[in-house]
Amino acid sequence: MTSDPSPNSELPSSRWFDPDSLRGFGHRSRLKGMGYDDQDFRGKPVIAILNTWSDLNTCHSHFPERVKEVKRGIWQMGGFPVEIPVMSLGEMMMKPTTMLYRNLLAMETEEVLRCHPIDAAVLMGGCDKTVPAMIMGAISANRPAIFLPAGPMLKARWKDQTLGSGSDAWKYWDERRAGNLCDESWGEIENCIARSAGTCMTMGTASTMAAIAESMGMTLPGASSVPAVISEHSRLAVATGRRAVEMANENLRPSNILTEASFDNAIVTSMAIGGSTNAIVHIIAMARRAGIPLTLERFDELSKTTPVLANVRPAGKFLMEDFFDAGGLRALLQQLGAHIDRSCRTVNGLSIGENISGAEVIDADIIRSLDNPLSESGGTFVLQGNLAPSGCVVKPTAASPRLLNHTGPAVVFDNYGDLKAKLNDPDAGITADSVLILRNAGPQGGPGFPEWGMLPIPDHLLKQGVRDLVRISDARMSGTSYGTCILHVAPEAAVGGPLALVQNGDLIELNVEQRSLNLLVDDEELAKRRAAWTPPPARYQRGYGAMFLKHVTQADAGCDFDFLHHGADTPDPDIY
Structure with a gap:
């Protein structure tokens, strides 16, 4: 047998490749069957490149080139790169929603990292759900991991x-x-409108989650705002590959990086960029994977003290390419001053304070200062009341000011099919004062928590010049959406939440400043309605869908599977 040219028994992969055994022989010989030599892999950190590319994922259509560049960085630092394709969650093509499959990609990421000879991983994602899914899986596997964002498309x-x-x-x-x-x-x-490869060029969910990944310390400094198809993104890919090898040698794991303060930084960042409402669900899920019992209350606490500094659509005027040219996320974090805990560690081994030191704002209209914010308080508010006992969310910077304090009669749709059938029916009686209600669109009811929350305006109102109504649902909405949309109502209607009891004509009272949402119906009447309510039948009876419905948590708990929350360590595989 060829001797190991440079043994490194500290690496997890050494358990596969070092032993002088039949099993070790098998592992080595199969790599050699692919044309590799001992000098390629023996004693070297094995770096997995988890790639969410597919021909149906526009956001990741440049990833075949980026994989080559990541590999170049890994080879440069003496690592051994292995590309492993994992599920691609292309937001535009997958039905009923990519959110149904976020937890499946998280499970796949975790198990891929655990069952293979992997010492560190580069996580390649960007399209909305790929970011939280891959980070959730990496947290649970607790292998050294660094995230490479896809980057926004050109404007x-x-x-x-x-x-x-x-x-x-x-x-x-x-x-x-x-x-x-x-x-x-x-x-x-x-x-x-879709000019190049990359994620949406607004501050939608993709760019929001990339910024959150950076502010949590899971990317290289500045990585989150680099446009997908410029040369800087290629150099970022190479640098990410190089750093992954160093992380393997240092055994720098997510558990060494992610703390309660890291998640506070993520929340503050989301608020300051006017980020997607979806971020709340994903941050909670990631935090609970890390053993941090984050709640909606913490979001509202930080929202009240965090100004919106990013003048980027849909809350503002500009696009992500402009944001990058104006200084990017490093400059925005620097502007936040004491709102950010600068001591938090990041994947490059430095603190976030060190990483943003010296960052410069190039355009003060795009990245505002604390004394000239786009909004005095955070981009997302958490509301509660008898219609949402476990909370709901609204993005006031993307809503109509006249509707932020509004009372109006409900027009109720039992599901999205009902909405499509009746929205333009004159008998629905929808006026500019109506409050549109969509129920059975949550994690259980959708199923999968689809992005149906930006309910369309009826044609007759559009022709009258109306462009916004109060719209309430237990659904999510796209991070690129806008309007006075109350989302993530919890508990959802499908499990008996109060949204299930609303009837046409009931008065709904919304007061965003007071963080309240209430159904103006007395308790006795609501009790009668509850006694007559029956749950809708489960959509799935078998397969992954049935597992999803059995184990998914509600919006306020992150919509993760209950059995994937932080708990006892999963043992590494036995290798005989």
Whole structure:
């Protein structure tokens, strides 16, 4: 047998490749069957590149090139790169929602890292659910891991208009329904709104989660805002590969990085960038994987003291490419001053304070200062009341000011099919004062917690010039969406939450400043309705869907599977 040229028994992969045994022989010989030599892998850190690329994931369409660049960085530092494809959650193509499969990718990430000879991992993702899913799995596996964000696409233009994917799609669709946009113009917008590879170029869920990953310390400094197709992103990929090898040698694990303060930094960052409401669900899920019992109350505490500094759509004016040119997330974190705990450790071994030191704001309109914020308080508020005993969320910076304190009659839709069938029915009686209610769209009811929360405005109101209504649901909405949308109502209707009891004409009272949402129906009447309520039948009777419905938690608990929360360590596999 060829002797080990450079033994390193400290590496987990050595359990596969070092033993002078039949099993060790088998592991080595199969690598050699792929053309590798002892000098390629013996005694070297094995770095897994977990790649969520697919031909149906626009956001990750540049990943085949980035994998080559990550590998280059790994080879440069004396590591052995192995690419492992994992489930690709392409937001635009997957139905009913990628959220149904976030936990499946998290499970796959965890088990891939545990069952293979892997010393560290580069996690390649970016499209909304890939970021939390991969980090959740890496936290539970507790192997050294570093995240490489896909990066936002380049900004687009149509005629003299700058387009933001998602946000402008909603806007121009409403104008088309109102009769203000012809088919030819609609087709022109369709052809140009997604200009390049990469995630949505607004501060949607993808860019929000990338920023959160960086603020938690899971990426290299500045990684979250680099556009997908510029040369800096290629260099970032190489640098990420190099750093992964160093992390393997240092045995720097998520448990060495992620603390309660790290998650506070994530929340503050989400609020300061006017980030997606989806971030709340994902941050809670990641925190609970790390053994930190984060609750909605903490989000509201930090929201009240954190100003919005990123003037980026949908809350602001600009796009992610502008944000990058203005200084990116490092500059925004520097602007936040004492709002950020600068002592938190990051994947490059330095503190976040060291990583943002010297960061410069290039454009003070795009990245605001504390004395000139876009909004005095955070981008997301947590509401409670008898309609949402376990809480719900709203993004006031993307809502209409006139509707933030509103009382109006409910118009109820039992599910999304009911909404589509009845929205434009004159008998529905929807007016500018109505409160649209969509129920059975949560984790159980959707199922999978789909992005249905930006309920469409009826055609007749669009033609009258109405562009916003109060809309309440137990669903989520896209991070690119906008409007006075109350989301994540918990408990959801499908498990008997109060949303299940609302009837047409009931008065709903919303007061965002007071963080309240109430159904103005007396307790005696609600008790009668509850006695008559029956739960909807389960959508899935077998397979992954049935497992999802049995084990998924509610929105306020992160929608993770109950058996995946932090607990006793899972043993490493036996290798005989």
